[in-house]
Amino acid sequence: MSRSYGETWVYESLVGGIPGLAVPRRVAVAVQFLLFEVAVLVLGWYYGLWNAVLAGTVAVFVAAVGSVEMHRLGANNRLLSTPPEHKRLLFGSSIEIVLGVLAFIALVTYLFVWDGALLERLFGPRPPAPVVYVTLLVLWDLTYRIGTSWWSAVVALWRAVHVDLSPEDAAIARRLDAENVAFSAVQLALTPFLLEEPILLGAVVGHVLAVALVCSAAILLTGR
Numbered sequence: 001m002s003r004s005y006g007e008t009w010v011y012e013s014l015v016g017g018i019p020g021l022a023v024p025r026r027v028a029v030a031v032q033f034l035l036f037e038v039a040v041l042v043l044g045w046y047y048g049l050w051n052a053v054l055a056g057t058v059a060v061f062v063a064a065v066g067s068v069e070m071h072r073l074g075a076n077n078r079l080l081s082t083p084p085e086h087k088r089l090l091f092g093s094s095i096e097i098v099l100g101v102l103a104f105i106a107l108v109t110y111l112f113v114w115d116g117a118l119l120e121r122l123f124g125p126r127p128p129a130p131v132v133y134v135t136l137l138v139l140w141d142l143t144y145r146i147g148t149s150w151w152s153a154v155v156a157l158w159r160a161v162h163v164d165l166s167p168e169d170a171a172i173a174r175r176l177d178a179e180n181v182a183f184s185a186v187q188l189a190l191t192p193f194l195l196e197e198p199i200l201l202g203a204v205v206g207h208v209l210a211v212a213l214v215c216s217a218a219i220l221l222t223g224r
Contacts, residue, residue, distance in 0.1 A: 025071045033064040036141075039134045047131060052122040055193045059138050062187055066145030069183040073152055076176050080169050082159060090155045099147030104140050110199065118197050142187075146207060149184050153214040156180070160221035170223035177215040177222070184211040 040056035
């Protein structure tokens with residue numbers, strides 16, 4: 001099914017926008033996971049950073065789950081009989097990119113300026129350049145998905161307040177909001193590696209609680 005500009009996440013546009021390349025979403029997610037995971041394993045082996053491999057694998061897994069959920073949220077939101085304003089707000093504004101960039105910059109600032117203890121514990125006092133490159137790539141993937149999850153929650157609440165849905169669409173919308181809460185909860189898999197980083201731990205847990213609170217409000221208000 002063709003989609004016009006402003007009806008997809010930026011991630012979906014990148015995956016499906018290469019001329020002559022039609023990759024099923026499951027294949028695209030599998031390739032993403034394999035490429036990142038192979039990079040984590042090879043670099044961990046080559047540089048002897050096995051203490052960082054588990055954290056990297058969990059981060060890659062969470063990012064892959066985020067890719068699956070972005071496809072699901074995008075496809076099912078497009079099924080809703082909502083006005084153009086809803087889809088333009090959700091997809092066309094690209095606010096998820098802005099939120100992802102802000103989260104990524106804040107994370108990088110924390111890691112390299114505020115407190116570099118986490119990087120030193122994982123990679124030693126002089127992290128190899130290829131390791132830092134892959135780490136930042138995976139972290140961007142994570143923060144982009146976190147930004148998307150948060151923006152989906154905000155737009156869901158706007159939709160619940162401003163859009164009247166049929167009973168069928170209301171059921172779909174509530175299921176989508178519940179899925180968003182479940183995806184944000186998956187991000188708690190990162191917390192065991194942040195127990196000595198209270199600021200990062202608080203940011204991840206706070207994000208999950210915020211998404212759960214906003215989506216729960218949307219679920220309660222949808223169809224009322």
